């Protein structure tokens with residue numbers, strides 16, 4: 001997975017989506033926490049797209065509970081198609097989280113450190129701090145916030161642009177209806193990963209576009 005330029009991830013609980021996603025996606029984000037038997041699905045995976053394995057904790061808006069969540073991610077890290085894992089920044093502050101990140105790096109698997117705010121958009125200063133914290137501990141810093149106003153979206157663009165100009169690798173998202181357009185626009189300010197479900201009925205976060213739509217919008221705006 002190349003994090004120097006923008007990649008579009010199809011976000012899904014079903015790796016069977018991969019063949020239909022290939023036309024528009026560069027990566028699969030496998031939401032293990034939303035899948036029934038994620039490790040079996042992953043061992044059967046023989047798709048072309050590389051995988052980001054995410055096993056999102058309940059306390060960060062996902063459905064995974066218990067310590068087994070990190071064990072499952074560790075197993076996923078050993079699968080050859082898995083190029084990256086997504087770990088909440090809070091998890092990276094724990095000993096098992098740090099240990100898993102090290103295991104990933106030893107297997108040449110990138111670590112994405114993420115922070116989600118499902119309520120609001122923190123101040124620019126706080127967003128910068130959070131993202132810097134993420135990039136200090138991982139290869140990519142990811143921040144998904146909830147925009148309540150257009151100016152929240154502008155704040156996110158500004159922080160994304162600033163950190164990108166400083167050479168940090170970040171992925172940023174303004175969730176929710178007000179922030180929806182940011183998903184198409186923020187790559188222009190430096191965000192390196194976008195997320196979309198194959199079909200809107202399977203959205204993994206508020207305010208997403210479906211994959212084909214986001215792909216088309218991003219391509220148009222980037223002049224591809």
Ligand SMILES: O=C1C[C@@](O)(C(=O)O)C[C@@H](O)[C@@H]1O
Pocket residue numbers: 011029031054086114142144173175195196204205206208
């Ligand atoms: O963190 C993200 C971004 C996301 O929350 C979004 O808003 O598209 C979707 C999640 O699946 C992914 O892990």
